[in-house]
Amino acid sequence: MTDENNEKYIYYINRLIGITEREGFDRNEYCSLISEICEHYRLAKGVTEFYPTAMMEKMKNGEIFCDYDNGRGEKVLLSIRIISKARARIIGTLYVETDDPERSAEELEQIETLLRIVVGFVARMRLLRIMEEFGFHDMDGFQSFRAFIRYLETEGAENRLGGKIAFHFDIQNFTIVNQEIGRQNGDKVLKNYYNMIKDTIGETGIIVRLGGDKFIGVFDRALKREVFELFTGAMVPYDEKGEKRVKVASATGVFMLPDPFMLRSPGDIMDKIIMAGNKAKRQSDGSIIIYEDRMKAENDHVKKVMTDFRKALLDEEFLVYYQPKVDVFTRKLVGAEALCRWQRNGSIVPPMEFIPILEMNSDICDLDFYMLDHVCKDIRRWLDEGREAVRISVNMSRKHLVDVDLLEHIMNIIDRNNVPHEYIEIELTETTTDVMFRDLKRVVSGLQDQGVWTAVDDFGIGYSSLNLIRDIPWNVLKVDKSFVPKDDEEEDSIAKLMFRHVISLARDIGLECVVEGVETIDQLDVLRENNCSIAQGFFFDRPLPVRDFEFRLDHKVYPE
Numbered sequence: 001m002t003d004e005n006n007e008k009y010i011y012y013i014n015r016l017i018g019i020t021e022r023e024g025f026d027r028n029e030y031c032s033l034i035s036e037i038c039e040h041y042r043l044a045k046g047v048t049e050f051y052p053t054a055m056m057e058k059m060k061n062g063e064i065f066c067d068y069d070n071g072r073g074e075k076v077l078l079s080i081r082i083i084s085k086a087r088a089r090i091i092g093t094l095y096v097e098t099d100d101p102e103r104s105a106e107e108l109e110q111i112e113t114l115l116r117i118v119v120g121f122v123a124r125m126r127l128l129r130i131m132e133e134f135g136f137h138d139m140d141g142f143q144s145f146r147a148f149i150r151y152l153e154t155e156g157a158e159n160r161l162g163g164k165i166a167f168h169f170d171i172q173n174f175t176i177v178n179q180e181i182g183r184q185n186g187d188k189v190l191k192n193y194y195n196m197i198k199d200t201i202g203e204t205g206i207i208v209r210l211g212g213d214k215f216i217g218v219f220d221r222a223l224k225r226e227v228f229e230l231f232t233g234a235m236v237p238y239d240e241k242g243e244k245r246v247k248v249a250s251a252t253g254v255f256m257l258p259d260p261f262m263l264r265s266p267g268d269i270m271d272k273i274i275m276a277g278n279k280a281k282r283q284s285d286g287s288i289i290i291y292e293d294r295m296k297a298e299n300d301h302v303k304k305v306m307t308d309f310r311k312a313l314l315d316e317e318f319l320v321y322y323q324p325k326v327d328v329f330t331r332k333l334v335g336a337e338a339l340c341r342w343q344r345n346g347s348i349v350p351p352m353e354f355i356p357i358l359e360m361n362s363d364i365c366d367l368d369f370y371m372l373d374h375v376c377k378d379i380r381r382w383l384d385e386g387r388e389a390v391r392i393s394v395n396m397s398r399k400h401l402v403d404v405d406l407l408e409h410i411m412n413i414i415d416r417n418n419v420p421h422e423y424i425e426i427e428l429t430e431t432t433t434d435v436m437f438r439d440l441k442r443v444v445s446g447l448q449d450q451g452v453w454t455a456v457d458d459f460g461i462g463y464s465s466l467n468l469i470r471d472i473p474w475n476v477l478k479v480d481k482s483f484v485p486k487d488d489e490e491e492d493s494i495a496k497l498m499f500r501h502v503i504s505l506a507r508d509i510g511l512e513c514v515v516e517g518v519e520t521i522d523q524l525d526v527l528r529e530n531n532c533s534i535a536q537g538f539f540f541d542r543p544l545p546v547r548d549f550e551f552r553l554d555h556k557v558y559p560e
Ligand code: C2E
Pocket: 323, 338, 339, 340, 350, 351, 352, 355, 364, 367, 368, 371, 395, 396, 397, 457, 458, 481, 516, 517, 518, 519, 536, 537, 538, 539, 543
């Protein structure tokens, strides 16, 4: 071969590598180079076959590309077959005309090298596309979370996210849709609903499936009305003709991206839309909740309480405060309620800021046992110090009711501290379901048998039913503070009438009646007028730290 041919060969190699390795592949440039090479080497046709797996090659089920064909290629000149690391098979074959003269070994070697570069390149391109399909779509053909991340990163880099709307939605009651029209049709509904939203969002946004019936995405603010309409409720077809339809609505959390918007990490957006989405789920069908910064603070607080709780319990950061219960006629201290306070970083946190959070799992149960244990220790100490102790009530969350060993647990704590049973009262609130009602009855009866007092707390709010006080052997009924008549209330107001009747009902069936939230002298008078003997409220005392309460214990009578 001539030097000129060698030079050409080197030139082709360099250009081929240049085109195929460069970012941003230029198809026209590539095709014209391939034609030039084929003409130079007098090749008639070049074909590449691509099979993702061995099985697909066997079945001849793959993709075939032809980058050059002058229509006269009949005879195979060269064929190579490579297997990629990912087990894909790529075959490259070059054809020449029937009367093609014998080629020199050197020329064949050059042709083979060039073919290898091309085949390697095609393999890479094909594998990339396959990866795109596998990597950015899920098994059902929906775009996947990775596609969302890629979208955020590319759009974010171009500063194109500002002003857009990000969303997370959950189709509501999709299990019921599945039950009603069958799973297969349910899948169609899912796909069609997704497509309806995808088509509405168009090129400037994205929608991907997170899994199940959960989707996230981003769209242009200009499309807000149309897209929101689909979220709140859409009739989605599930047959070819579009005659069979089912109504689909979502619970959607939305984050309005500020403009300009700096994307630090996709998590910034995810956190917000999920938080708002969770809130939407707790509301009615088809609701859309827009993220506000306040939600983040709430969410952080919840997480912080949950993670700090265990250590705080070990470190004894929870304190028992005692709120006196006072006989309204004699003004004598007759008992107290133990109320929890969290001494945290130098301040005192009230229970409403952490108890509802601890009730989200069963952490509350450990706190209640801790409280009971500390109360027992205090009572034991008072008795040992020769003080005249009073009965102390301890709150037990409803969460305990599923614990079949609750009774044993409570009795263990009391007996371990060697406290006479009559000094302890357990407060439980009303229940909502029949099952809980049965558990409640079992626990209260058990405590009763042991001589421990029981109180129904917050009576009058929630699901009070008369069965609750007829069928369960309580000792004490605690009337909720919302029942206490306000000072400016008319004498014959419904609230006052109810208050009066609840108290006389309790008295008539032999329950001790404690009224919570007594704040004024007038309210105290109402209690007296109605023969209700025990008050608990700010009028006498707020919940007190143990030392202050001990002062009350030692003095007993509140002066007029
Ligand atoms: P609760 O058991 O009904 O306790 C009575 C609540 O009413 C207490 O609030 C008390 O400070 C408040 N209170 C008493 N007198 C007055 C008054 O005159 N006016 C007003 N406005 N409020 C009054 P606190 O201590 O904030 O506790 C709130 C709730 O947290 C309790 O309601 C109870 O449900 C729960 N809780 C407190 N400690 C514990 C505990 O150790 N375990 C469990 N499970 N729950 C607890």
